[in-house]
Amino acid sequence: MSAVSGAASPPLLEVRDLEKTFPGVRALYDVSFSVARGEVHALLGENGAGKSTLIKIVSGVFPPNRGRILIDGVERKFNLPEDARRAGVATIYQELLLFPELTVAENIFMGHAPRRLGGRLDWRAMRERAEALLASLEIHDLAPDRIVGSLSVGNRQRVEILRALSHDARLLIMDEPTAALTEPDVVRLFKIVRLLKARGVGIIYISHRMDEIFMLGDRVTVLRDGAYVGTRNVAETNAGELVQMMVGRTIESLFPKVEAPIGAPVLEVSDLVRRPTTRGVSLTVRAGEIVGLAGLVGSGRSELAQTIFGVTPADSGEIRIGGEAVVVRSPGQARDLGIAYVPEDRGTQGLVRPMSVLHNFSLAALGSLARFGFIDRAAERLLAVDGVQRFSVRTSSLEQVAGRLSGGNQQKIVLGKWLANHPRLLILDEPTRGIDVGAKAEIHRLMCDLARQGVAILLISSELPEVLGMSDRILVMREGRFVAEFTRAEAKPEAVGAAMMGGDGATIEAAA
Amino acid sequence: MSAVALGSGVAPRASWLRRLSSQEVLLALAIVILAIVVGAINPRFLLARNLSDIFLGNAYVAVAAIGMSMVIISGNIDISVGALIGVLATISGTMAVAGYPIALSWFVPIVVGVAVMALQGAVVAYLRIPAIVVTLGMLSILKGGLISVTGGRWISDLPDSFHLSNIELFGILPMPVLIMIGATILAAIWMRNFAPGRAIYATGGNSEAARLCGISPRATIVMVFALHGFFTGIAAILFATELRVIQSTVPPNLELTIITAAVVGGVSILGGVGTVVGSTFAAILIAEIASALVFVSISPYWIRAVQGGLILLTVVADILRRRRRVAGDSR
Numbered sequence: 001m002s003a004v005s006g007a008a009s010p011p012l013l014e015v016r017d018l019e020k021t022f023p024g025v026r027a028l029y030d031v032s033f034s035v036a037r038g039e040v041h042a043l044l045g046e047n048g049a050g051k052s053t054l055i056k057i058v059s060g061v062f063p064p065n066r067g068r069i070l071i072d073g074v075e076r077k078f079n080l081p082e083d084a085r086r087a088g089v090a091t092i093y094q095e096l097l098l099f100p101e102l103t104v105a106e107n108i109f110m111g112h113a114p115r116r117l118g119g120r121l122d123w124r125a126m127r128e129r130a131e132a133l134l135a136s137l138e139i140h141d142l143a144p145d146r147i148v149g150s151l152s153v154g155n156r157q158r159v160e161i162l163r164a165l166s167h168d169a170r171l172l173i174m175d176e177p178t179a180a181l182t183e184p185d186v187v188r189l190f191k192i193v194r195l196l197k198a199r200g201v202g203i204i205y206i207s208h209r210m211d212e213i214f215m216l217g218d219r220v221t222v223l224r225d226g227a228y229v230g231t232r233n234v235a236e237t238n239a240g241e242l243v244q245m246m247v248g249r250t251i252e253s254l255f256p257k258v259e260a261p262i263g264a265p266v267l268e269v270s271d272l273v274r275r276p277t278t279r280g281v282s283l284t285v286r287a288g289e290i291v292g293l294a295g296l297v298g299s300g301r302s303e304l305a306q307t308i309f310g311v312t313p314a315d316s317g318e319i320r321i322g323g324e325a326v327v328v329r330s331p332g333q334a335r336d337l338g339i340a341y342v343p344e345d346r347g348t349q350g351l352v353r354p355m356s357v358l359h360n361f362s363l364a365a366l367g368s369l370a371r372f373g374f375i376d377r378a379a380e381r382l383l384a385v386d387g388v389q390r391f392s393v394r395t396s397s398l399e400q401v402a403g404r405l406s407g408g409n410q411q412k413i414v415l416g417k418w419l420a421n422h423p424r425l426l427i428l429d430e431p432t433r434g435i436d437v438g439a440k441a442e443i444h445r446l447m448c449d450l451a452r453q454g455v456a457i458l459l460i461s462s463e464l465p466e467v468l469g470m471s472d473r474i475l476v477m478r479e480g481r482f483v484a485e486f487t488r489a490e491a492k493p494e495a496v497g498a499a500m501m502g503g504d505g506a507t508i509e510a511a512a
Numbered sequence: 513m514s515a516v517a518l519g520s521g522v523a524p525r526a527s528w529l530r531r532l533s534s535q536e537v538l539l540a541l542a543i544v545i546l547a548i549v550v551g552a553i554n555p556r557f558l559l560a561r562n563l564s565d566i567f568l569g570n571a572y573v574a575v576a577a578i579g580m581s582m583v584i585i586s587g588n589i590d591i592s593v594g595a596l597i598g599v600l601a602t603i604s605g606t607m608a609v610a611g612y613p614i615a616l617s618w619f620v621p622i623v624v625g626v627a628v629m630a631l632q633g634a635v636v637a638y639l640r641i642p643a644i645v646v647t648l649g650m651l652s653i654l655k656g657g658l659i660s661v662t663g664g665r666w667i668s669d670l671p672d673s674f675h676l677s678n679i680e681l682f683g684i685l686p687m688p689v690l691i692m693i694g695a696t697i698l699a700a701i702w703m704r705n706f707a708p709g710r711a712i713y714a715t716g717g718n719s720e721a722a723r724l725c726g727i728s729p730r731a732t733i734v735m736v737f738a739l740h741g742f743f744t745g746i747a748a749i750l751f752a753t754e755l756r757v758i759q760s761t762v763p764p765n766l767e768l769t770i771i772t773a774a775v776v777g778g779v780s781i782l783g784g785v786g787t788v789v790g791s792t793f794a795a796i797l798i799a800e801i802a803s804a805l806v807f808v809s810i811s812p813y814w815i816r817a818v819q820g821g822l823i824l825l826t827v828v829a830d831i832l833r834r835r836r837r838v839a840g841d842s843r
Contacts, residue, residue, distance in 0.1 A: 311724065332726030341724060349724055352717035354784040363714055364725040370707040377705065417725070 010073030012037045012202040013058070013089075013171050018067035020053050027053040031067070031228045033221045035171060035202040040193065042213040042234070043206045045223035046246055046463055051206055054223065055173050058204070059091040060084030071171075090164030091173040094180070096156050100149030105130035107148050108163045133162045137192050154185030161192060172196065173204040178212060179298060190216060208296050210239045210501040222246055243497035247464050257470055258448040263287035265323065266456035267339075267425050269308065272317035277303035279480035280317075285425065285456040290447065292471030293460045294496055300480040301460045302344050305427045308458075309341040310334040322424065335364060340418035344429040344460075346407070350414035353403025357395050358384045360402045360413050365420040387416035392442060408439025415443065419450070426450060429460045444470060464493055476500055535778030535826075539793035543800060550804040557807040564686070566799050568677055571692040572597070572750035573766075574795035577773035578699045579629075579740030579747075581791040584774050585703075586736040587716035587783030588636060588643035590629070593744055594766030595654035600625050600748030602658060605667040605758040608674045617674065618749050625745030626738050633737025637730040651767070658760055667758040676753040688750045695746065696792040703788060712736055717784030769819065773798060776822045780830055798822070 011034040020028040028050040035041045045051050057064045060078035069076050071087045078084045084091075098107050105126050106113070114125040130144035142155055151159070157177060164172055174193075178186045193203060193216055207213060213220055214234060222229040222245040229245045267285040272278055277300045285291045293301045306312050308319060310328035319326055321337050328334045334341070343349035352360055361384040362369055369380050384398050391412040395405055402413055411431065418426070428447070432440040447470060451457055461467045467474055474491045476484040476499040484499035551558040576593055583590050600621035607617035632650055636643045672678065679687040703709040711732045714722035719729040752758050763769070777794035779786025802815045 309724075330726070330728075331724050332728070335726040343721075343724060348718070349720050352714050352721050352784065354717045354780070355713060359710065359713070363710070363722075363727075366707040366710060367726070373706045373708055375705050375707055375710065 010070070011035060012039075012072065013204075014070040014073070015054075015058065016068045016070070018054065018057060018064045018069075020057060020062070020064050026226055028057070028064075028223075028226045031223065033228065033231055035204060036218075037170075037200045037202055038197050039218045040197055040203045040205050040216050042217035042220040043204055043223070044213065044220055044242060044246060049223040049246070050226040051223055052175070053226070055091060055175060055204065055206070058084065058171075059089055059173060085167055085169075088168060088170035089173070090167060090169035090171070092157065092160050092164065092175065092177060094176050096153075096160050098148050098156055098159060101147065103145045103147055104142060104151075104159050104162075105144035107159050108133065108144075108166050110163070112167070129166070130162070133165055136165075137162070137195055139192075152182075152185070153180050154182065154188065157181070157185075157189065158192070161196075169201065171202045171204070173206075175206045176208065177205070178207060178209065208501065210242065210498075213242075214239075239498055239501070240494045243464075243494050247493040247497070256448075257290075257444075258452065260288040260448070260451040260454075262289045262472065263454060266321065267308070267458070268318075268320040268323075270318045272304070272307060272319065273315045274303065274307045274312055275315060277480050278307050278314070281477075281480070281482060283475060283482070285458050287424075287454040287456050288451050289472050290451055290457040290459055290470055292467035292474040293458060293477055294464065294467045294474055294500055295477035296500055297462060299477045299500070301477050302429050303480075304477070305341060305429055305458065305460060308334070309339055309427060311341075335421060336367075338421070338424035339427065340364075340421060340423035340425070341427045342411075342414055342418055342429060342431055344433070346410050346414055351402055351410050353401070355402055356399050357388070357393070357402050357405070357413060358398040361387045361417055361420065364417050368421070383420050387413070387420065391416050391446065406435075406439075408435035408442075411435050411443065412439065415446070423455065425456045425458070427458045427460070430462060431459070432461070432463070432466060464497060468493060468496065478502060535790045536787060536793060539777065539790060539797055543793065543797050546797070546800055546804060550807055554807040557804065562803065562807075566803050567689045567692070567796070568686060569754065570795060570799035571688040572747040572754070573769055573773060573799065574692045574792045575695050575743050575750060576747035576770045577777065577791040577795045578695055578788045579743030580770050581774040581777065581779045581786055581788050582699070582703070582712055582736050583643070583740050584771075584779045584781060585716045585783060585786050586712045586733055587719065588733065588736070589771070589781075590632070590643060590647045590737070590740060591767045591771070592628075592632065592647040592650035592654060593740075593770055594762050594768075595651045595658070596625060596628060596741075596744050597748045597751055597766065598760065598762040599654050599658050600745055601752035601758050601762070602662060602667065602760060604749055604752045605670060605674075608670055609667060614671065614673050621748050621752075622742060622745030625748065626741040629741025629744060630734055630738040633734040633740075636737070637733040662760040664760050666760065668756065670753075670756065670758070674753055676750065688754070691746065691750065692792065695743065696788055699743070699788040708732070708735060713784055715783075765816075769798065770795075772819050772823055776826045778826070778830075781827065785830075794822075 014034040016032045018028055018031045031050070031054060033041070043051050043054070056062055057078070058069065060081040060083050063077070063079055069078060076083070076087050078087070099110065102110070108130050109126050114122040114129065116122045127144050134140070134142055134144065137158070139158055142158065148156060148159060161172070177189055181189060193205070196203060205213070205216060217234040219231055219233055220237065220242065221231045222242060224246060232241070263286055265284050265286050269284075270282045272281045281304055283291065293304070295301045303312065307314050308328065310330045310333050313329045319328060321339070326337055328337065331341070347353070352363065358381065362380045365383065366375065369376050369383070381398065387393070388395060388398070393405070393409050393412050393416070395409065402410060405413070415431065431443055447457060447459070459467065459470055468491050472488050474486045474496060475482050476496060478500065486496060547558065556562065576597065580590060580593060603624060604617050604621045607620060608614060628650070632646050635641055635646050676687040681687070681690055703712065711722065711727045714725065714727055715729045715732045722729055751762070773795035774786070774791045775781055776798070777786065777790030777792070779791060798819060801818050802812060805812050805814055805818075
């Protein structure tokens with residue numbers, strides 16, 4: 001493996017053969033890579049590829065089951081984040097970990113504030129050192145005594161970076177640092193990254209945005225399904241090759257899509273607006289058709305689904321269900337119109353975890369199961385028994401608490417709950433995230449069955465192979481709008497991936 | 513995450529074991545065993561007179577605990593209940609002494625109870641203020657208001673027909689006990705078999721998921737508080753008609769005793785789990801323990817410590833159960 005600078009001295013960070021398993025899942029295995037001083041090393045992979053696991057190991061959140069971590073060629077064991085920090089590793093997570101009620105200086109020096117004789121805090125030294133740090137990154141518009149809670153996201157991120165530097169961090173891990181930033185903040189972040197690089201700080205840079213990788217990165221390492229795929233010099237590769245490496249498996253063999261006859265339009269949306277996330281969207285989904293919505297996290301896919309489902313009603317635009325114009329103001333209304341929505345996050349949106357399997361199955365269908373509010377418990381049980389069999393939910397009994405089942409079985413219950421209503425339109429938001437391969441295949445088979453029965457399906461997924469494999473048509477969403485449409489035949493991973501990420505530097509040319 | 517699966521099935525667990533370990537069964541066993549043990553030490557404990565006193569004197573706690581259970585299951589809490597019982601009992605007694613029809617003096621407190629609680633529920637649901645804050649405010653208003661208005665005077669000279677415990681069914685089952693049993697059964701059926709009851713569990717278990725299923729968590733919370741107000745009204749009447757006089761103060765920390773009954777009865781303080789049958793059993797058990805302390809010559813002041821111990825025991829057991837639940841889940 002070729003380091004960018006200083007072939008003789010050992011790299012700043014080197015990991016060898018890392019492996020991490022969680023109960024039931026091999027999250028990471030056989031991963032080796034290195035970061036040199038002053039290198040920006042991009043880490044690329046789909047959701048679930050193992051990036052988060054990798055950075056958590058390197059930053060000491062949990063130890064690996066196997067493998068070695070070397071800093072400056074010396075092996076280190078990180079059992080606690082504190083160990084990693086002492087070794088000069090700092091991590092800037094997506095959710096910034098600051099104390100909103102405290103000042104910039106207090107946040108920077110939290111836990112290691114300068115003290116005077118006798119242990120009292122040395123406020124003046126703290127302020128001066130904060131000012132020096134700010135100046136070192138050429139930040140002149142941020143006062144050390146500002147309250148952090150009043151700062152913009154970009155400024156808060158700068159405080160986080162300063163905090164890392166105050167610990168003399170030599171390796172900075174940045175997890176999707178631009179995900180929540182505005183354009184000018186992105187430009188400033190890039191400037192800071194280049195300053196750090198010039199100082200010899202190594203940076204692991206995680207981003208889904210290709211153009212950023214090409215603007216900032218020296219090398220890029222791709223992970224897929226927990227395994228190391230390869231490392232490339234950024235100057236010697238292109239977006240197409242990287243997407244190929246990320247996706248890289250044969251789609252057809254994974255999800256056998258069964259063709260279904262396509263009928264009349266079930267959902268017709270025109271010019272739907274819900275600011276700021278949905279900005280003028282039109283689409284049609286027909287009976288028996290599976291339409292895939294591709295796009296990066298934050299592109300507005302889930303928000304669009306929630307607007308159609310009435311969670312966040314539209315500001316303007318038209319929705320037609322079965323040809324009739326409708327106004328959807330609440331999920332209850334959407335349900336009565338024959339729409340079902342399987343949300344992205346099972347834990348917080350889908351499943352009532354302390355409830356039994358039985359009661360979870362019937363939750364969305366209580367209206368049709370109850371007469372004058374009185375639930376027909378025999379019918380309810382029948383519904384759940386049918387659901388358990390149809391979705392092969394592995395549960396000890398219907399009285400089992402749903403939260404205790406495995407992720408795949410939980411997802412089947414959430415799916416089954418909605419199918420009990422016999423929806424005409426099924427919106428699936430990341431239906432197979434976090435579940436094992438077997439359960440995944442079962443859910444895909446089920447989608448095909450439903451399509452054959454004439455259900456219209458809108459599929460949202462961050463896994464490109466899933467979207468490509470299951471959809472009759474693919475719509476690509478970016479920044480609240482559709483930017484591309486592909487038929488099943490035309491959809492190639494490279495083309496869809498490029499449309500998702502906005503090509504090669506087209507969107508943030510301002511930063512260059 | 514498309515990682516390699518190492519098995520995702522769930523180990524089967526015998527369901528009879530689950531049923532037997534349920535809170536209701538444990539509490540029923542505890543009630544019987546305690547009676548046998550204390551009866552063996554001091555046979556007078558088992559005299560009909562004493563057992564009847566236990567039930568008559570505490571039926572109102574059990575009835576109030578029904579509403580409290582619903583509130584906690586919905587993911588909220590109410591600490592104004594004790595003060596409200598005091599106010600409603602005073603309204604009831606004042607009306608009875610002033611010569612209003614007895615039926616009216618029983619009915620008005622229930623209506624007022626529903627109104628006060630529904631108002632609190634609306635504030636919690638629509639202004640999104642935590643229930644503990646809203647009900648703490650109401651607690652102070654009610655307590656302060658009651659003392660100011662009554663000046664601490666007791667209400668006496670209540671008409672004979674006012675006393676519910678004078679009415680007995682089949683000559684043995686006094687009305688308050690009948691009401692306690694009836695309210696428990698009706699509430700249990702409501703919670704188990706009716707869609708709005710199910711909505712309470714769904715709202716407390718995961719209000720976002722409930723909302724996506726077309727349930728309105730806000731309407732559910734207002735309904736829960738209104739129902740709680742109904743049971744609080746009934747509890748107030750049982751309390752008012754129990755003794756010859758109505759004091760303008762309720763037993764100290766009454767709300768805590770009621771919350772204890774709900775929690776010890778198996779209602780999870782985190783919401784989403786519990787039954788009203790459990791809370792009634794727990795209310796009986798707590799009353800039985802208080803009485804038993806006297807019969808085995810232990811200072812009755814220990815009852816608070818015993819209640820505290822029971823709460824800790826139940827909550828720790830609940831948390832351990834939840835932990836196991838999380839551990840059983842692979843993600």
